[in-house]
Structures are given as C-alpha cells and as structure tokens.
Amino acid sequence: MTRPSYTKFNYSKPRMLTLLGELCNDTLTDANTNQIAHWLETEPQARIIYANYMAMHAELYSEPALLSTPTSLVNLDQPAGARVKKSPFRGWHLRGWHLALAASLAAVALTVGAWLVRDGSNLSSGPAMADANDASPGLPVAQITGTHNCLWKDNRQSVGYGEQLAAGRRLELAEGLAEITFNDGATILLEGPASFVVSGPATAELDAGRLAAVVPSRASSFRVSTQTLDLLDAGTEFGLHALDSGASEVHVFNGIVRADVLDARGRPRERLQLNATEAVRINPVSTTVMEFPADDGKFIRSLASSTGPHDGLLAYEGFTYPAGPLTAQNGGFGWAGPWFSIAADKVKGRDTNSVAKGSLAVEGIVPLGNRAALTGHENRIRRSLATSVGGGFDAAGLVENQDGVRLIGRDGKQVFLSFVQRVSKTEDEFYGLELHRGDGNANRVLCLGHGDEGAGYCATSNFNIYRAENAVPLGTEDTTAHLFVVKISYGTDNRDTLEVFRDPRPLHEESRLQPVAKLRGNFAFDRVSLANFHGEKIHEVDELRVGTNYAAVTKRWGGNRGRLIRRVANRQFTYPSLKETKHGLSLVVASHGWN
Known part of the structure; x- marks a missing residue:
C-alpha cells in the first residue's frame, strides 16, 4: 500500500485534548481529523492521551455509576510504557483502536480495532467490530x-x-x-x-x-x-x-x-x-x-413508539408485503389508497412493478420487510398521500388548495421526505423517485435519479421546467444503495426552496448538513411515484417517509447513539496495548508497520 501523506502539524497536548473533545461531541472537521491522524501516527504521547481520553469518556457514557469511583489512568505526562494502578480496565484485551465517533464510545473503549485514516467519505454502521470469527475471551x-x-x-x-x-x-x-x-x-x-x-x-x-x-x-x-x-x-x-x-x-x-x-x-x-x-x-x-x-x-418487532403517525412522521411505507406485484398493496400509514400502476413494461407485463425480497441496506439501518423493485423499462407506479380534510397532513397545517387540488405545500411550512434508492446499472436512461401533483410528466414537480433529455444523475422538475440545461447534479451515480433526505421550505406566492441531502451525516442534527442539490420553484405535491424507463437497469426503493421535521424521517437510522460510526481511517498498524505486570498494568506503545 502506498503510504499516505499528511500536512505536518506541530504536536500540542492542549490542542490534542481540544480535538478529542470535538471528536466526542461529533463536531470534528475534516482538517482536524487529519491532524489527529497525523499525531497518532507520529507521536507516542498522542496515542497515550487518546487511549486514556476515550476509555474515560466511554466509562462515563456507559456506566454513570462509576462517577462515584474515581479511576487512576495512565499519567498523560508520562512516556510510553508508564505503569498505572489497577483499575476497572484490568483484564481488557486491547489490541488497537478505531478512531471513530464518540457515538459508540463504549465500543471504542472496550474493543480496540485498527487505527484508520479518513478516506474522505466512508462510513461504517454499527459499533466498532471484531472479526466475526474471533471469540477471544473478553472481547x-x-x-x-x-x-x-x-x-x-x-x-x-x-x-x-x-x-x-x-x-x-x-x-x-x-x-x-x-x-x-x-x-x-x-x-x-x-x-x-x-x-x-x-x-x-x-x-x-x-x-x-x-x-x-x-x-x-x-x-x-x-x-x-x-x-x-x-x-x-x-x-x-x-x-x-x-x-x-x-x-x-x-x-x-x-x-x-x-x-x-x-x-x-x-x-x-x-x-x-x-x-x-x-x-x-x-x-x-x-x-x-x-x-x-x-x-x-x-412478537414485538420494533422499538418504535407507534405504528401510526407520531413525532412529526405523517406517512410511512416500508414495503412489508409478500414478494410479487406491488400494484394494489396498501400498507404503512398516511396514504389515501394503495399503489397504482400508471405504466408497465408491455413485453414483461404489469408485475414488473413489484416487491422484491429483502430490504435495501444503508449505513446504520436495521433492515425490515422487503423493497419496491421496478424490473421493467416502461414503468411508473404511484401512491397518493392523504391530503383530505381532517387527515394527518391537513391536521398538521400542510395542505393548501392550488388550482382546485389539495396539495401539501402551505406557505411558511416545511416538509421532509426520506427514502433509500438503488439502481443496478449506471448511465442507463431515465429512472427516479418522483413527486407529482397529479399524474403525467407535466405534473412531475421533482425527480431524483437519472433525468431524461441527457440530464444525467440529478434533481429535475418538469413542472418548474428544470430540463437538462439546468438540472442539478446529485454527485456520482453508482450501484450502491443511498439514503436521500429532501427538505422543502414553502414560501409565499409558491416561491419554494427544495434541498436534497444524499447520505446525510449526522442523522441526528440537521443544522450541520450541506445539501448536494438546491432548487427553487413550486414544489407542492400530493403523490409519490417510482419510475423506470428504457435501458436494462432495475430501479429499487425502500423506507419511504414523509414528515414535518428532520428527525421524523431519519431517526430510525440515527435515533440510537452507537448505531452509526464515522470511519476516519483506512490503514492498519500496531498500537498501544495494556500489558499486565506484577505492579499492575503498563501501557506499551508498539512501533507501527504498514500493510
């Protein structure tokens, strides 16, 4: 492996402690991540500080009762190999550390993985993990x-x-x-x-x-x-x-x-x-x-507090149907009726608007149910949201009348939508999740996927005349599943702002997000559609949510701290370990070696 290079940072103990605090508070920037990575590679003292800081923070986080039992850790001012008093950490098998978010501090402190250096955008779901075949005692x-x-x-x-x-x-x-x-x-x-x-x-x-x-x-x-x-x-x-x-x-x-x-x-x-x-x-x-x-x-299969509208979540579709046709399926909540096929492959048949076995997996999600799969190539299927008088969206004050149609889009309100999407082949003609205000291409207020007319992988809107010349890119198209969150802020005189977040992090704090796409226009809608036209690809969608706030459409993925760990490194070497001696435990910092 080619050895990565870093900007040279002058080591400072106070600065290291400050950055570790940012790490535990999930406020660490990319530049500061690189700074920590450089010091962990080059400074034995930094590795001692890191090990102590994360171990202490993990104990405070996972066992509040220990607050009454002070523990002596390695002296931060001692060199590598310093002895420590026996403590609750005695007997741990510490073989390395994941430089991961403090959202899984207990995992960081108790299971020591490989040092890693941030690769830019990788994420890892779940707690810091040992090898699935490693059953060493205590791990x-x-x-x-x-x-x-x-x-x-x-x-x-x-x-x-x-x-x-x-x-x-x-x-x-x-x-x-x-x-x-x-x-x-x-x-x-x-x-x-x-x-x-x-x-x-x-x-x-x-x-x-x-x-x-x-x-x-x-x-x-x-x-x-x-x-x-x-x-x-x-x-x-x-x-x-x-x-x-x-x-x-x-x-x-x-x-x-x-x-x-x-x-x-x-x-x-x-x-x-x-x-x-x-x-x-x-x-x-x-x-x-x-x-x-x-x-x-x-059986109770979920910790969710309710199976209906709650905490700002007004509509949900998890595709918990048997594998087979999606048409006429009517589960979830917040909808005005079942799925209805608008178009289907004339050769392969209407059942190509279908339900496929298994869920789409993204970082931090516990998959449940099945997923929607459009396997034909002249396909569109849609489902209308419940915008009637007295319904959930009306009760939340989100519905207004535009051109004689009750649409979600009242001035001064915000609506959030999230879903998981995957396509089997890139650059292969039109597909996407769409928001409509009535059926027909002219009524498509948003499409997230591969646009028509050569627009590429982007966000478009036929209703607002967002064609290829002014489509907004969504990043790099690939064949992995991505979580999308859409935020619509409805303004006066139909001057709305729509923001798209692809694989947003963190999932618990909207204020720190940066959209990958931003559009302006009239984005009032009353139905959601899935489309797949031309080419050879399969278009899949799962976990569709509509709500009034960011947490309502994301907390399944980020509501529990520890479900999601941000990966900040991609290489391995040897690290500090605790060696038991007749005097207690000694922290030994080994020299690193490149894979």
Missing part, C-alpha cells in the same frame, strides 16, 4: 443498541444502553424490551420475561421467552438455539418463542429458515426448512413437529 461480540422499560431479574446486572456484551454473557430480562445487535449485523429484540445467552460472535441461546430477529444477508451464518431447536442459515426475519413447557416455536416472517430439531440430549434429529409465513412448534417430549401459519402478532 465484545454484541451490544445493547436499544432499551424500553427494562427491568432485569438481577439488579446487579445493571445492563444499559450501549453496553458491550462478551461471549458467554447471560441476560435475564424480567420486563421490557432490549435490542441486541451482534457485530455481524444480526439484531435481536428480546421481550421480557426472557433468559438469553450471547454464546459467541454469531451464536445465541434462548432458554426462555420471546425474541424477534432480523438477520441481514452478510450475517447468514448467525445461529440461535433453544432446548429443542437449532436455527442455522437464518438470513431472514423470524420470531422465536421458548415456552415454559420446554416446547419451542419459530415463526418466519421473511426469507427462509433452516433448523435442526434437537432430541433430549441436544443432538440433531431432523432438518426443517421453513419459508415466509410458515411456523412450527416442537414438543420437547416426543420431538413432534406441528406446522401452522406464522403469526406476526405474537
């Missing part, structure tokens, strides 16, 4: 990423949000909900009362209680077992119930689950394969298998 393999009204059977457990879970950790939940995210991305929502064991980096045991699991494709080797079932190859969504009688039930909501039925000694007796909407119960005495339809209502 965390999962993290508590959400809690709701939790009461633990043993008060001494003191399990809280952000806590790192090592292999072998048992959780005894008396009441409430606890979300557990494994390092490979598998997510468990545990419902009390329950007894659950984090067995390893990709394994778990449910001794009693219920859980709902979301296992993305990258974590397809994830396994979870009960007394009578061992679920393997579970790249899917399912619910698992270990009953008081010793019986077990598994309900498959999406994808395919393979499971072994276990005998009284825990040995595989029979292999099952379950598809979506199927469920089985295993009797522990006879190991008989009873099949029946899956029941989504038996």
Whole structure:
C-alpha cells in the first residue's frame, strides 16, 4: 500500500485534548481529523492521551455509576510504557483502536480495532467490530443498541444502553424490551420475561421467552438455539418463542429458515426448512413437529413508539408485503389508497412493478420487510398521500388548495421526505423517485435519479421546467444503495426552496448538513411515484417517509447513539496495548508497520 501523506502539524497536548473533545461531541472537521491522524501516527504521547481520553469518556457514557469511583489512568505526562494502578480496565484485551465517533464510545473503549485514516467519505454502521470469527475471551461480540422499560431479574446486572456484551454473557430480562445487535449485523429484540445467552460472535441461546430477529444477508451464518431447536442459515426475519413447557416455536416472517430439531440430549434429529409465513412448534417430549401459519402478532418487532403517525412522521411505507406485484398493496400509514400502476413494461407485463425480497441496506439501518423493485423499462407506479380534510397532513397545517387540488405545500411550512434508492446499472436512461401533483410528466414537480433529455444523475422538475440545461447534479451515480433526505421550505406566492441531502451525516442534527442539490420553484405535491424507463437497469426503493421535521424521517437510522460510526481511517498498524505486570498494568506503545 502506498503510504499516505499528511500536512505536518506541530504536536500540542492542549490542542490534542481540544480535538478529542470535538471528536466526542461529533463536531470534528475534516482538517482536524487529519491532524489527529497525523499525531497518532507520529507521536507516542498522542496515542497515550487518546487511549486514556476515550476509555474515560466511554466509562462515563456507559456506566454513570462509576462517577462515584474515581479511576487512576495512565499519567498523560508520562512516556510510553508508564505503569498505572489497577483499575476497572484490568483484564481488557486491547489490541488497537478505531478512531471513530464518540457515538459508540463504549465500543471504542472496550474493543480496540485498527487505527484508520479518513478516506474522505466512508462510513461504517454499527459499533466498532471484531472479526466475526474471533471469540477471544473478553472481547465484545454484541451490544445493547436499544432499551424500553427494562427491568432485569438481577439488579446487579445493571445492563444499559450501549453496553458491550462478551461471549458467554447471560441476560435475564424480567420486563421490557432490549435490542441486541451482534457485530455481524444480526439484531435481536428480546421481550421480557426472557433468559438469553450471547454464546459467541454469531451464536445465541434462548432458554426462555420471546425474541424477534432480523438477520441481514452478510450475517447468514448467525445461529440461535433453544432446548429443542437449532436455527442455522437464518438470513431472514423470524420470531422465536421458548415456552415454559420446554416446547419451542419459530415463526418466519421473511426469507427462509433452516433448523435442526434437537432430541433430549441436544443432538440433531431432523432438518426443517421453513419459508415466509410458515411456523412450527416442537414438543420437547416426543420431538413432534406441528406446522401452522406464522403469526406476526405474537412478537414485538420494533422499538418504535407507534405504528401510526407520531413525532412529526405523517406517512410511512416500508414495503412489508409478500414478494410479487406491488400494484394494489396498501400498507404503512398516511396514504389515501394503495399503489397504482400508471405504466408497465408491455413485453414483461404489469408485475414488473413489484416487491422484491429483502430490504435495501444503508449505513446504520436495521433492515425490515422487503423493497419496491421496478424490473421493467416502461414503468411508473404511484401512491397518493392523504391530503383530505381532517387527515394527518391537513391536521398538521400542510395542505393548501392550488388550482382546485389539495396539495401539501402551505406557505411558511416545511416538509421532509426520506427514502433509500438503488439502481443496478449506471448511465442507463431515465429512472427516479418522483413527486407529482397529479399524474403525467407535466405534473412531475421533482425527480431524483437519472433525468431524461441527457440530464444525467440529478434533481429535475418538469413542472418548474428544470430540463437538462439546468438540472442539478446529485454527485456520482453508482450501484450502491443511498439514503436521500429532501427538505422543502414553502414560501409565499409558491416561491419554494427544495434541498436534497444524499447520505446525510449526522442523522441526528440537521443544522450541520450541506445539501448536494438546491432548487427553487413550486414544489407542492400530493403523490409519490417510482419510475423506470428504457435501458436494462432495475430501479429499487425502500423506507419511504414523509414528515414535518428532520428527525421524523431519519431517526430510525440515527435515533440510537452507537448505531452509526464515522470511519476516519483506512490503514492498519500496531498500537498501544495494556500489558499486565506484577505492579499492575503498563501501557506499551508498539512501533507501527504498514500493510
């Protein structure tokens, strides 16, 4: 690897401490990120300061009770190799550090990854992660990423949000909900009362209680077992119930689950394969298998406070439909009716406006349900929002009458929209997510995707005559999934301002964002459309939200601190480690080596 170059910065301890404070507050600029990276590479003292600062901040963040127990750390004024007193950090296996945002300080302090140097725009979802196959004692393999009204059977457990879970950790939940995210991305929502064991980096045991699991494709080797079932190859969504009688039930909501039925000694007796909407119960005495339809209502699958409009979120579409046609599907909330096909491929048929298995994954999202997929090339399908009198948008004061049509767009109001979009082939003719004020190209007030008339990857508006000559670019088009957030500020006399944010960071603070595109015109609308014309590509969309504020359309991705880590480096070398001696712990700073 070619060794990167840095601007030379004169090392200063006070300046280092200031920058670390900015890092923990998520206010660190790109220039200051490079400054920290340079000092971590060249200054042993900076590495000592960094290790201490992040460890202390992580303890304060994840364990407030420790505020009453001061801890002696490495003396910041001592050289590398200085001895320290024994502390709560004794026994940690520290092998390196991720220079990551303090949104996952517990992960930074307890699991030490590789030093990294910012590559410009990369991001990493989830807590700082160890190798999925590394089950070294003491290394965390999962993290508590959400809690709701939790009461633990043993008060001494003191399990809280952000806590790192090592292999072998048992959780005894008396009441409430606890979300557990494994390092490979598998997510468990545990419902009390329950007894659950984090067995390893990709394994778990449910001794009693219920859980709902979301296992993305990258974590397809994830396994979870009960007394009578061992679920393997579970790249899917399912619910698992270990009953008081010793019986077990598994309900498959999406994808395919393979499971072994276990005998009284825990040995595989029979292999099952379950598809979506199927469920089985295993009797522990006879190991008989009873099949029946899956029941989504038996499991809590989300920590969201409401399944309807709430906290400024007025409309939601997660495409939680069976794989097949999208036309006539009518889920979510905030809509005036089902999806309706405006156009469909004349050769391949109307079902090319479809629902595909699995969700689109972006940084920080826990995928649920399926996704919309336009596989034909003369396709447009739309859904109207509920703008009627007394509806959610009307109650929020967002609806006004323009040309005899009730549209979202009242003067002085703001509307936010977010969605995830992916295309299978770049520079391949027209596609995009559209906002309309009635059907027809002339009524398209916005298109985000690849515009027509040679406009390229951009934001356009036929209604405002934004053609190829004044289309606003959206960045580099590629085949990965991107999160878009659209902010519309409605002005007087239809002088509106529309801003587009692509993969916005941070997801919890709008004031720090910079739009990739900005348009002016009349952007009142009453429906959302998906379009895909000409070429050979497949256009996909997921997680569509409309609300009155930024957090309402983004908090699924950023509402829980620790879900998203900003990557600030792309190379590895060896780092400070804690070496146990008869006098306590010594911090050893090793020389770095380039890969």
